[in-house]
Amino acid sequence: MKRLTSSLLALGAAAALSMGAATGAQADDHTVKAGFVYVGPVSDHGWSYAHDQARLAMEAELGDMVETTFLESVPEGADAQRVIERLARSGHDIIFATSFGYMETVIELSERFPDVVFEHATGYQTSDNAANYNGHFYQGRYVLGKIAGLETETNTIGYIASYAIPEVVSGINAFMLGAQSVNPDVEVKIIWVNTWYDPPREAEAANALIDQGADILVQHTDSTGPLQAAQERGVRGFGNDSDMGAFAPEAQLTAIVNNWSPYYVERVQAVADGTWETGSHMGSMADGMVQMAPFANMADETRAVAEETMAGIIAGDIHPFTGPIFNQDGEEVVAEGEQAPLDMILGMNFYIQGIDDAYPN
Incomplete structure (x- = not known):
């Protein structure tokens, strides 16, 4: 099990931000910093819009427990590497990289930043501190x-x-x-x-x-x-x-609607609780x-x-x-x-x- 606690404890001066590694309990004064990286603009009313709506819903549900950052229209490749690394270096506890082409970057950076949690949408690779998530779309x-x-x-x-x-x-x-x-x-x-x-x-x-x-x-x-x-x-x-x-x-007959918010709530809550684990998650119609x-x-x-x-x-x-x-x-x-x-x-x-x-x- 991967717990996002070791980096915070090792920071010394930032020890007050610890999530309670010894007990697995959430420290009252810790706000989880969650970063989101989108391949398109949040105004696309498609993929990136759906992820950002989920981010907002997660903020509304978790309140002061979470602080979020998002970066939009980040091309896959070298630009993504720079952006995600900047998030990892700036105190983010968990980073959601929401496009298939970010996968190699996520895996590489998870090895360089073992005390940051990474989540990658639609990919298939994982590491000790990088999970992936997708849906049966x-x-x-x-x-x-x-x-x-x-x-x-x-x-x-x-x-x-x-x-x-x-x-x-x-x-x-x-x-x-x-x-x-x-x-x-x-x-x-x-x-x-x-x-x-x-x-x-x-x-x-x-x-x-x-x-x-x-x-x-x-x-x-x-x-x-x-x-x-x-x-x-x-x-x-x-x-x-x-x-x-x-x-x-x-013209619209219907549309597939991606509902990411329950997953984001669950994963940020797990970081706060010190119970986050790597793995692969596949959502479906059955779970919404x-x-x-x-x-x-x-x-x-x-x-x-x-x-x-x-x-x-x-x-x-x-x-x-x-x-x-x-x-x-x-x-x-x-x-x-x-x-x-x-x-x-x-x-x-x-x-x-x-x-x-x-x-x-």
Whole structure:
């Protein structure tokens, strides 16, 4: 078990800030300093916005127990290294690095700053003082697929994808499995924009997909650009990471909503109590980390299917990656009646059968 106490005790003059290493109890005069690093602006109304809303909710719940800092629009790479190291050197007890591309930086800095706790979103590496956390967001994408498969009139869905990392690829595959389960004729066209947040580029991709016949858009990017483009062109789509319906009320069918706040409360509380442990956490629909925005702009029959699918996932009766599942080469990757293991989903590097686009190198 990793307890964030040794650095504070070793500081001498700062010993009054100790979290009570000997007893594991929270010292009354200690305020946990929590730093958050975002890859996009908090105004993106997507990924970074959802994390920052959770930070604010955590502040509201924990009150004076916590003091937070956030840094937005931090590119993955050397800039992230400088920013996260600055947080580690400035007395932060716990640092939440909220993008996949921060992973190597987090692991390296956790070794250099063994008395700081690090939390990395969507990654897969851990260390004694670095944990990772993620959600089964592909569950939501499976629901989106069912909605799109039932609502499309052209049988062509446009998918705006950010980077070819496993999280995005598994989302594409889960979406396709959901769509195929209700509409075997559905086709998915994918444009990779190689960015998390670039509203003009995302909107441009959306318009290109609409020009190719897509009447429903899906995005794994962070801005409201694609959904607003959908509304302007008279088609429908899905928000991402938060409820984007206010920006396109006539176009949004629903959105996957990321609810990080309970996790942030739990982890900061653990630091305060001296009970923090490393590990990997995967939230889900069942525990409320993966949520859906209200269903709108769809037939009542479609809404019923979506609600039944959500209920089945929460109850454990439906798993999006249940076999038989075949890859693009026709090889069976998940046997009939079996469920894909979590490590396959988290490391997914192939398209399933039915996706005609070439897998990106």
